Structures are given as structure tokens and as C-alpha cells.
Amino acid sequence: MTVTKAISDEQIKYMIDLAEQGKDNAYVPYSKYPVGASIMTGDGEYFNGCNVENASFGLTNCAERTAIFKAVSESKKTNIKLLAVIADSENFASPCGACRQVIMEFGQDAQIILANKSKEYRIVSSEDLLPGAFTKNELE
Numbered sequence: 001m002t003v004t005k006a007i008s009d010e011q012i013k014y015m016i017d018l019a020e021q022g023k024d025n026a027y028v029p030y031s032k033y034p035v036g037a038s039i040m041t042g043d044g045e046y047f048n049g050c051n052v053e054n055a056s057f058g059l060t061n062c063a064e065r066t067a068i069f070k071a072v073s074e075s076k077k078t079n080i081k082l083l084a085v086i087a088d089s090e091n092f093a094s095p096c097g098a099c100r101q102v103i104m105e106f107g108q109d110a111q112i113i114l115a116n117k118s119k120e121y122r123i124v125s126s127e128d129l130l131p132g133a134f135t136k137n138e139l140e
Contacts, residue, residue, distance in 0.1 A: 080107030
């Protein structure tokens, strides 16, 4: 397991609260499983996201990718430093495989806060989520 850098309790709470705000905007008429995410970029800016479902399920977008794509669309391509994800579940919310790959593209050194509906959490690194990830380094 990768060693994570210290994050203050205040920062963790703030990130989880932002992710919960994103969750409140989720469009989930099919799964009824709202998910929210928040990222902090390397320059200290925050972006929220929510999952957005579609009747054609393959076109659904996860909260984590929504937040990351919002940052990229605002020219904030700096590395993600923190990402929080929360869902209405007793279990810790965890990014799907596609989100893990996108997280590695923009935050190879990111710390990920996985939270549940009670705002309990655990912290992992992006490397923990996707060890041996395919990255842009393989294309050089």
C-alpha cells in the first residue's frame, strides 16, 4: 500500500462536504444510486461532479469523471491532488475501473477519500486504486 501524505481533518471534511453537494445534483432515475465527487487541483481549485445516467446505460457518466472533465474543460489540467467520492451507501464509495484510469491520467499522485453516507471515510492513493496503471509514460 502506498503511503499517503497527511491531510488535515478540516480538509477531509471540506472535500467530503463538496462531494456531497455534487451528489445532491445526481441524475439517477434508473439506479437510484446518487454519487458525488470533488477534486482539488494542484493549484488549489475545486470542482464537483455527480453521476449522470442515461436510458442507454453505456452513455452514463460517473461523478469522478464529471468532476475531472469539468476541471479539464476549464483549462485546469494541473494534477489532481485530492479527490473525494461519496455515495448513499453503508460501504465506502469507490471509483469504477474507467474512473480509476482517468484519475491516473490527471492525478498519478492523488489521494482519494472514499466516504459512505455516514461520512465515515478511508484514504487511499491513486496507485492503490490502480496498481501498474497504463499512463502517458508508456507512450513516450
